[in-house]
Amino acid sequence: MGGTGDTAPGSGAARRRPVPSSEVAKLAGVSQKTVSRVFNDEPYVSDEIRQRVISAARELGYRRNNAARQLTSGRSHRLGVVSLGTALYGPASLLVGIERAARALGYALSVVNTAEGDADGIVGAVETLLNQGVDGIVLSEPIDLGPIRLVSDVPVLSLGQLPGVTAPLVITAGSTADVPARMATEYLLGLGHRTVHHVAGPQRWYSARERAAGWRTTLLNAGITPPEMVEGDWTAASGHAAGQRLAADPSVTAVFAGNDDMAIGVIRAMARAGRTVPADISVIGFDDIPVAAYVNPPLTTISQSFDSLAATALAALVRGIERPGETPLMNDVQFGGIVVRESTAPPRS
Amino acid sequence: MGGTGDTAPGSGAARRRPVPSSEVAKLAGVSQKTVSRVFNDEPYVSDEIRQRVISAARELGYRRNNAARQLTSGRSHRLGVVSLGTALYGPASLLVGIERAARALGYALSVVNTAEGDADGIVGAVETLLNQGVDGIVLSEPIDLGPIRLVSDVPVLSLGQLPGVTAPLVITAGSTADVPARMATEYLLGLGHRTVHHVAGPQRWYSARERAAGWRTTLLNAGITPPEMVEGDWTAASGHAAGQRLAADPSVTAVFAGNDDMAIGVIRAMARAGRTVPADISVIGFDDIPVAAYVNPPLTTISQSFDSLAATALAALVRGIERPGETPLMNDVQFGGIVVRESTAPPRS
DNA sequence: CCTTGATATGACTGCGCAGTCAGAAGGCCG
DNA sequence: CGGCCTTCTGACTGCGCAGTCATATCAAGG
Numbered sequence: 001m002g003g004t005g006d007t008a009p010g011s012g013a014a015r016r017r018p019v020p021s022s023e024v025a026k027l028a029g030v031s032q033k034t035v036s037r038v039f040n041d042e043p044y045v046s047d048e049i050r051q052r053v054i055s056a057a058r059e060l061g062y063r064r065n066n067a068a069r070q071l072t073s074g075r076s077h078r079l080g081v082v083s084l085g086t087a088l089y090g091p092a093s094l095l096v097g098i099e100r101a102a103r104a105l106g107y108a109l110s111v112v113n114t115a116e117g118d119a120d121g122i123v124g125a126v127e128t129l130l131n132q133g134v135d136g137i138v139l140s141e142p143i144d145l146g147p148i149r150l151v152s153d154v155p156v157l158s159l160g161q162l163p164g165v166t167a168p169l170v171i172t173a174g175s176t177a178d179v180p181a182r183m184a185t186e187y188l189l190g191l192g193h194r195t196v197h198h199v200a201g202p203q204r205w206y207s208a209r210e211r212a213a214g215w216r217t218t219l220l221n222a223g224i225t226p227p228e229m230v231e232g233d234w235t236a237a238s239g240h241a242a243g244q245r246l247a248a249d250p251s252v253t254a255v256f257a258g259n260d261d262m263a264i265g266v267i268r269a270m271a272r273a274g275r276t277v278p279a280d281i282s283v284i285g286f287d288d289i290p291v292a293a294y295v296n297p298p299l300t301t302i303s304q305s306f307d308s309l310a311a312t313a314l315a316a317l318v319r320g321i322e323r324p325g326e327t328p329l330m331n332d333v334q335f336g337g338i339v340v341r342e343s344t345a346p347p348r349s
Numbered sequence: 350m351g352g353t354g355d356t357a358p359g360s361g362a363a364r365r366r367p368v369p370s371s372e373v374a375k376l377a378g379v380s381q382k383t384v385s386r387v388f389n390d391e392p393y394v395s396d397e398i399r400q401r402v403i404s405a406a407r408e409l410g411y412r413r414n415n416a417a418r419q420l421t422s423g424r425s426h427r428l429g430v431v432s433l434g435t436a437l438y439g440p441a442s443l444l445v446g447i448e449r450a451a452r453a454l455g456y457a458l459s460v461v462n463t464a465e466g467d468a469d470g471i472v473g474a475v476e477t478l479l480n481q482g483v484d485g486i487v488l489s490e491p492i493d494l495g496p497i498r499l500v501s502d503v504p505v506l507s508l509g510q511l512p513g514v515t516a517p518l519v520i521t522a523g524s525t526a527d528v529p530a531r532m533a534t535e536y537l538l539g540l541g542h543r544t545v546h547h548v549a550g551p552q553r554w555y556s557a558r559e560r561a562a563g564w565r566t567t568l569l570n571a572g573i574t575p576p577e578m579v580e581g582d583w584t585a586a587s588g589h590a591a592g593q594r595l596a597a598d599p600s601v602t603a604v605f606a607g608n609d610d611m612a613i614g615v616i617r618a619m620a621r622a623g624r625t626v627p628a629d630i631s632v633i634g635f636d637d638i639p640v641a642a643y644v645n646p647p648l649t650t651i652s653q654s655f656d657s658l659a660a661t662a663l664a665a666l667v668r669g670i671e672r673p674g675e676t677p678l679m680n681d682v683q684f685g686g687i688v689v690r691e692s693t694a695p696p697r698s
Numbered sequence: 699c700c701t702t703g704a705t706a707t708g709a710c711t712g713c714g715c716a717g718t719c720a721g722a723a724g725g726c727c728g
Numbered sequence: 729c730g731g732c733c734t735t736c737t738g739a740c741t742g743c744g745c746a747g748t749c750a751t752a753t754c755a756a757g758g
Binding site for chain 2: 112
């Protein structure tokens with residue numbers, strides 16, 4: 001299975017050098033400044049001249065030079081996103097939501113990934129973005145790689161808790177994965193389970209910590225001592241390993257997994273160990289990945305709405321960028337809830 | 350479940366205006382040009398001055414202004430990526446691979462998503478990117494929204510077939526999803542199945558067409574008339590619907606799904622219809638998503654290596670950008686193969 | 699008729715950097 | 729010692745745009 005690559009040379013278009021506004025001006029018989037006026041929709045340009053400029057520009061294939069615009073205005077209209085280099089459903093969905101929101105606000109996106117093991121990780125990624133001249137920075141699902149001292153010249157939006165950030169403006173949003181985690185745990189308790197076990201995501205991820213915290217708090221509030229938590233790495237494989245350990249303990253009747261992949265791994269391990277889901281054991285996931293409704297059994301899970309989170313948070317960031325000084329307020333976000341399917345049930349007996 | 354947002358005002362750092370190289374020069378007691386020399390690692394700068402400039406720059410927090418550099422050099426060292434606005438595993442993985450490869454080559458990434466339904470879709474996205482001044486464009490998994498006339502001023506890399514592109518250089522790579530699709534089909538025939546049914550991805554996607562073509566060709570080569578293909582939309586839900594139709598036909602013994610999500614939907618439908626996988630029906634997927642090994646039954650599928658595809662293809666693109674005129678050759682890529690698990694077996698009897 | 703203000707256009711300039719060229723300082727050769 | 733090359737540094741300039749300010753035109757008002 002080799003993939004072949006075709007390279008076609010100058011397929012038609014020669015690489016023409018870009019056309020500056022001065023050439024448009026010459027063709028239209030006006031000054032360069034007037035061309036600039038037309039393209040910025042400034043008033044005080046007669047309709048006739050406006051039309052002449054527009055058609056001259058079209059004829060020459062004029063395109064405003066962003067670098068020059070940025071040089072004069074000091075604004076690039078680009079946001080930098082620091083993302084994890086992963087195709088996990090949650091982070092990937094969040095990125096899609098961020099792009100959509102940014103574009104709606106008139107901003108382009110520069111994306112830099114940080115490998116999870118990368119030492120200078122987030123700090124280096126931010127540095128890269130600052131060097132590129134972004135107007136603001138979005139930290140999507142930051143993870144803890146040890147205490148950091150992150151200094152940014154531009155406003156920062158952190159989608160997830162992240163201490164140690166210094167910037168003209170710091171906005172933190174989406175830091176409440178503990179709320180849905182509570183819902184999941186409460187739901188299982190409400191079904192009659194004595195306790196709920198947790199297969200957690202890697203605790204370097206702030207989102208994993210928040211989910212674990214929500215689970216723990218709920219149990220404590222109910223007067224239950226939280227059982228030992230099993231830590232996975234978001235993969236179904238780690239969920240499977242965790243499931244094998246939990247299957248060996250006959251007192252386990254309900255499991256809250258930190259994401260759907262791990263939940264699927266847990267269910268698989270239970271099946272292998274001869275324990276039926278949900279009759280013997282209830283399992284609830286987190287994310288509502290697209291296949292969640294079609295695995296066997298269909299997975300009860302927590303659904304989040306990344307789009308509205310991204311839209312709300314980015315709107316606040318952009319306000320902070322465009323009106324320095326003001327502290328933008330962020331509205332609360334509704335971001336989903338529990339989706340009950342067939343992997344959860346009241347305990348036996 | 351509301352998410353709250355915190356906005357902290359000037360958390361420490363004032364938004365200092367950027368420091369130009371002339372200020373560094375003044376502090377170091379040299380000319381602006383010498384600062385430029387130091388930062389471009391040009392020869393003919395004495396060690397003493399070099400050190401003085403470097404420490405002056407550090408002291409002031411100097412950062413080269415990318416817009417100005419781009420303005421003089423004409424190069425932004427940024428690539429534009431046109432991606433689908435989707436968290437599907439394939440496209441998301443490809444994006445991760447592209448980012449990794451671009452960074453390794455010293456390029457930053459601008460990402461624009463096209464909604465699948467968006468009329469001016471790819472063309473508009475490319476226009477957006479050209480306006481941003483990217484040095485090259487990557488079309489990741491393009492889809493067919495009708496005949497297009499896409500004109501780019503900069504080299505274009507298309508990861509997937511896409512006719513109608515005019516640019517100084519057009520590279521097409523990854524256009525051979527038909528090869529793995531052949532492998533999948535041949536594998537099922539090799540197990541003894543009389544024919545193989547196909548649950549295809551949406552045929553607007555070139556990758557879906559290529560997979561369907563590979564399946565069809567294999568059957569024809571084996572002297573088998575391809576049965577009618579069922580078209581899904583990549584989701585498990587559509588796979589489920591397709592599976593219900595296929596389950597009603599007792600002659601169906603083997604199904605090749607265009608991706609793993611649909612395969613999982615098919616398996617679910619089969620289970621509902623009382624047909625066991627793989628005893629009654631074999632199902633093979635495509636992508637090898639992370640949960641594939643842990644669903645019930647573990648899914649036989651095709652695994653692709655997006656990283657090596659992206660690395661090879663982007664290297665060719667960058668060569669094309671940096672050495673205009675030359676036509677870069679692209680090496681063949683090995684990109685994975687079949688992963689046999691438990692959803693496939695010889696037919697009954 | 700002149701003044702005032704609104705409308706319309708252009709000349710000039712600077713954003714920050716790197717390319718070009720000029721020149722200074724030092725070493726080597728004949 | 730003069731000529732010449734090598735090494736080092738700076739002045740000047742332009743990239744393409746938008747901001748500032750000056751100017752020109754025209755209509756309305758006194």
